[in-house]
Amino acid sequence: MAVKSERWQGSPDDIEGFLHALGLVSFGGVTNAALLLFGKQPSRLLPQARVRLLVMPEGKTGNRYSLDKTFDACVLQIAEQIPSALEAHAGGVASRFPEKNWQREDRSLYPTTALREGVMNALVHRDYGASGSITISLLPDSLQISNPGALPDGLTPADLKRDHPSVPRNPDIAHVFFLRGLIEKIGRGTQRILEDCRKAGLRDPRWQSSGLETKLTFFAPAAISRAEDLNERQQQILDLLREKKQLRAGDVAVQLGGGVTDRTVRNDLQLLVDGGWLVRRGRGRSTSYVEGSTVRSK
Numbered sequence: 001m002a003v004k005s006e007r008w009q010g011s012p013d014d015i016e017g018f019l020h021a022l023g024l025v026s027f028g029g030v031t032n033a034a035l036l037l038f039g040k041q042p043s044r045l046l047p048q049a050r051v052r053l054l055v056m057p058e059g060k061t062g063n064r065y066s067l068d069k070t071f072d073a074c075v076l077q078i079a080e081q082i083p084s085a086l087e088a089h090a091g092g093v094a095s096r097f098p099e100k101n102w103q104r105e106d107r108s109l110y111p112t113t114a115l116r117e118g119v120m121n122a123l124v125h126r127d128y129g130a131s132g133s134i135t136i137s138l139l140p141d142s143l144q145i146s147n148p149g150a151l152p153d154g155l156t157p158a159d160l161k162r163d164h165p166s167v168p169r170n171p172d173i174a175h176v177f178f179l180r181g182l183i184e185k186i187g188r189g190t191q192r193i194l195e196d197c198r199k200a201g202l203r204d205p206r207w208q209s210s211g212l213e214t215k216l217t218f219f220a221p222a223a224i225s226r227a228e229d230l231n232e233r234q235q236q237i238l239d240l241l242r243e244k245k246q247l248r249a250g251d252v253a254v255q256l257g258g259g260v261t262d263r264t265v266r267n268d269l270q271l272l273v274d275g276g277w278l279v280r281r282g283r284g285r286s287t288s289y290v291e292g293s294t295v296r297s298k
Contacts, residue, residue, distance in 0.1 A: 019034060022172060022175060022176065023172055024037070024172060031172065032046065032128065033170060033172035033173050033176075034172075036049055036074060036075050036128065036173060037074055037075060037076055037172075037173060037176050038074055038076070039074050040074070041072065041073070042073075042074055042075075043072050046128065047131075047133075048128060048130065048131055048132060048133050048148070049072075049074075049075065049128070049133075050070050050071065050072050050133045051070070051071040051078050051082065051123075051133060051134045051135075051136070052068070052069070052070050052071075052133055052134070052135045052136070053067065053068075053069045053070075053071070053082070053085055053086075053089070053135075053136045053138075054067065054068055054135065054136070054137045054138065055067035055068075055089050055138045055263075056137060056138065056139055056140075057140060057263055057266055057267070058140075059139050059140055059141075060137070060139065066263055067089055067138075069085065071085075075123050075173065076176070076177075076180065078123065079119070079120060079123055079177070079182055082119050082136070083112070083115070083116050083119070086112075086115055086119075086136070087108075087112065089138060090108065090109065090110055090115065090138055090143060109220055109221060110143055110200075110202070110218050110220075111196040111197060111199070111200045111202075113192070113196050114192070114193040114196035114197055114200075114205070114218065115143070115218070117189045117190075117192055117193050117196075118145045118193060118205075118216045118218070119136070119145060120177065120182055120183050120189070121183075121189055121190070121216075122134050122145050122146075122147040122216075123173075123177075124168060124169075124170060124173055124174045124177050124183060125147070125149075125152075125168060125169045125170065125174075125214075126147035126148055126149055126169070126170075126214075127147075127148050127149025127150075127169060128170065130148035130149055130212075131148075132148040132212075132213070133148070134146065134147045134148070135147075140220070140267070140270055141219065141220045142217050142218060142219050142220055143217070143218040143220075144215055144216070144217045144218075145215070145216045146213050146214070146215045146216075147213060147214055147215075148212065148213055149169065149212075149213065149214060150209050150210060150211050150212070150213075150214060151209040151214055152167040152169060154167070155167060156209070157206075157207035157208060157209055160190035160191075160207050161190065161191065161194055161204075161207075162191070163187070163191075164187050164190075165187050166185050166186055166187035167187075168185070190207070193205055193216075197218065201221065202218070202219055202220075202221060203219040205217060205218050205219070206219075230277075233256065233260065233264075233268060234268050234271065234272060234277075236255075236256060237252055237256075237268060237269070237272065237278075238272070238277060240252065240255050241278070241289065241290070241291055242291075245290065245291075246288050246289070246290050247288060247289050248287065248288050248289070249262070249265055249266060249269060249287065249289075252265050252268075252269065253265045269289060272289075272292075273289070273292070275292075276292045277291075277292050278290070278291065278292045279291070279292045
């Protein structure tokens with residue numbers, strides 16, 4: 001990959017020369033950076049190298065996960081595995097019919113390029129000397145990427161939204177990611193995240209940093225308040241409600257058919273509640289939904 005990108009001019013067959021040229025060999029052995037980048041299972045010696053993906057449909061105060069997946073490979077392989085996992089679990093798509101176009105537009109709830117940049121930043125810039133692992137948490141209203149370690153000295157969360165120098169915590173890892181074409185090393189990645197979220201009509205992402213961790217939060221789209229922003233499945237739910245007057249989540253899943261997962265139904269119901277289309281009554285298995293004020297005003 002580095003040879004194809006023309007960022008590495010050496011021989012693709014000279015592995016030892018490659019490692020020496022990049023400073024990944026020291027005193028006759030490989031460095032921790034080399035182990036993290038190319039080791040078959042770095043977590044045997046560096047358990048903090050694992051990455052955890054959590055999907056929590058009830059939020060952090062809920063008592064269950066719909067997904068708890070651990071990525072246990074070298075960081076280059078993890079960098080390839082996480083984007084497809086996020087595509088499968090990061091909330092699906094938002095659909096709408098533009099006012100001047102009869103063609104439906106589908107787009108991811110979160111811009112994939114921004115999520116990718118956030119993940120690459122976490123892999124490259126985390127503190128691998130700390131015991132914690134990178135955690136990606138998908139919540140009903142946000143997606144959070146938390147990685148151990150504070151921002152480099154001299155950088156604040158506010159700096160990440162404007163021009164700032166590239167200050168890699170792990171320069172050897174950053175350079176190999178650069179050679180593989182995964183990052184650019186010019187300090188523009190966080191600004192691209194901001195731009196991509198604004199283009200997608202989302203709230204600005206938020207960076208937070210303490211002595212223990214740095215966290216990037218992407219916020220889900222605002223509640224659906226216009227009928228033209230409802231997707232076909234959400235419109236079906238409202239049609240069912242007009243007919244039945246009251247629905248439970250299980251009823252909705254049955255009526256929509258076997259191709260719709262319980263998680264998708266719950267996400268749709270939550271969006272409709274947030275937008276005032278539905279009102280939730282009861283708790284637990286007795287929870288039901290009735291028409292909200294938005295439906296009655298249309």
